Amino acid sequence: MATQTVVVTGASAGLGRAIANEFGKRGANVALLARGQQGLDAAAAEIESAGGKALPVPTDVADAQAVEAAAEAAEEKFGPIDIWVNNAMTSVFAPVKEMKPEEYKRTTEVTYLGVVYGTLAALKRMLPRDRGTIVQVGSALAYRSIPLQSAYCGAKHAIVGFTDSLRCELIHDRSHLRLTIVHMPALNTAQFGWVKNKLDKKPQPVPPIFEPEVGARAVYWAAHHNRREVYVGGSTVGAIVGNKIAPATLDRYLGRTGYESQQTSEPDDPSRPDNLWAPLDARQDRGAHGAFTNRAHSRSIQLWADLHRLPLSVGIGIAAGVGASLFLAARNNHAKG
Numbered sequence: 001m002a003t004q005t006v007v008v009t010g011a012s013a014g015l016g017r018a019i020a021n022e023f024g025k026r027g028a029n030v031a032l033l034a035r036g037q038q039g040l041d042a043a044a045a046e047i048e049s050a051g052g053k054a055l056p057v058p059t060d061v062a063d064a065q066a067v068e069a070a071a072e073a074a075e076e077k078f079g080p081i082d083i084w085v086n087n088a089m090t091s092v093f094a095p096v097k098e099m100k101p102e103e104y105k106r107t108t109e110v111t112y113l114g115v116v117y118g119t120l121a122a123l124k125r126m127l128p129r130d131r132g133t134i135v136q137v138g139s140a141l142a143y144r145s146i147p148l149q150s151a152y153c154g155a156k157h158a159i160v161g162f163t164d165s166l167r168c169e170l171i172h173d174r175s176h177l178r179l180t181i182v183h184m185p186a187l188n189t190a191q192f193g194w195v196k197n198k199l200d201k202k203p204q205p206v207p208p209i210f211e212p213e214v215g216a217r218a219v220y221w222a223a224h225h226n227r228r229e230v231y232v233g234g235s236t237v238g239a240i241v242g243n244k245i246a247p248a249t250l251d252r253y254l255g256r257t258g259y260e261s262q263q264t265s266e267p268d269d270p271s272r273p274d275n276l277w278a279p280l281d282a283r284q285d286r287g288a289h290g291a292f293t294n295r296a297h298s299r300s301i302q303l304w305a306d307l308h309r310l311p312l313s314v315g316i317g318i319a320a321g322v323g324a325s326l327f328l329a330a331r332n333n334h335a336k337g
Contacts (some may be wrong), residue, residue: 006223007031007071008119009061010088012039012279014189015137017046019085019217021288026220031074031081033059033067034088036279038108039286044234053078061088062106071121080129083223084122086115086159086273089112089138090276091152091191093262094198103196104151106276113153116162126177135223136163136181137215140236143183144243144250146206148199167228180222183240184215186231188296190286196274199262208235209296212288214303221307234302293300 006023010016012034024030024047032040032047032054040056047054057078074081074159089111092103105149118289119134142160145153160181167179186205189212197203210233218232231237273280280286291318 003032004028004082005074005080005086006032006083007074007081007087007118007122008087009033009059009067009114011043012036013043013186014086014191014288014290015212015215016085017043017135017185017288018212019087019219020054021046021050021052022213022216022220024048024054024082025050026167028083029053029055031055031057031060031070031078033057033070034279035060035275036286038112038284041278042235042285042287060110061117062066063108064113064117064120065115067117067121068124075125081122081125081132083128083133083135083137083217085137085219085223086116086118087219088114089137089152089155089191090195091149092196093148093203094196096150097146098198099151100153103276104154107151108155108158112158112162113150115159119166121163123177127175133178133180133223135219136179137219138181138183140183140185140231140233140239144239144247146254146262148262178226180229181231182215182218182222182230183236184218185236185300187208187212188213188290188292191290192292193288194273194275194286195232195282197268197272198270198274200265200267202268203262204264204265205292206235206258206261207235207295209292210300211293211296211298214298214300218303218307228329230303231306232303233300237302240279 006028008016011020011032020030020032022042030047030052032043034040037058044054044056057073059066059070061067074132088108092107105275111198115136122134139156139157143155163181170177186209192203215232219229222230302330
């Protein structure tokens, strides 16, 4: 396979860092978009040490012109963009009654409009060539909202609505571009230590927690297969399917448990720095992992089964056929005896 040019937003830390590394270790040319220079430089060094090539481009994805300029720089350095991964996000942990309008605005601009601006930059280059893949990083929260993260949940819901509209238009235009969305579970990333938090205690992902590499492998797979959506983790499947079947029951369940499950027992400093308005990795590399490594799973049986559903189905079918044949043979022998 020819060397691919890949753009990853939010690539300086967390899931975006893991995604960039996943492409980089497979020899891709990766343009890294994020605000934090230190994290970008460290991510670029990791990719190049693994055999790929990297271009760190300091970018605030809430700025459409900056995203367009980053796309221009990526193609000038590496050639036509083959894959664009929209991953950048931010969040605020707080009840709705304590949120401020500007906090909703900023979260929406980064988490939702950052996806829109990235998609527009990708489409501008991919549509004339009639090839390319856009991967949106979604979440279980795109279908099943939880308390204390209304801004983030709203933005992730919006990503699904936007992506579904675009998919219909690409079908109408008979375009060969591929568009997919990968819905993530709770991940062990640095975001829980740097998002804005108005709660008394430190925020945490809702268990079960997975390492970001699990999500990164799913994004890489989705970028190379024609799948509309990919669900990562049994918890994601349960949340999405459960919300379709019994949303009111989940409302009540999350009303009772959703506050406690998103907070550790440790008090948080309300004056600590956060990354809502400015990056925290401008001078410090945060890496891909957060503070929950001892509780995080490095594999997902559900994801493996989902990505191998065809051979798995064939294997189950063969096993069922063999079992049925053995059962019938045994029954015939018993009848003859």
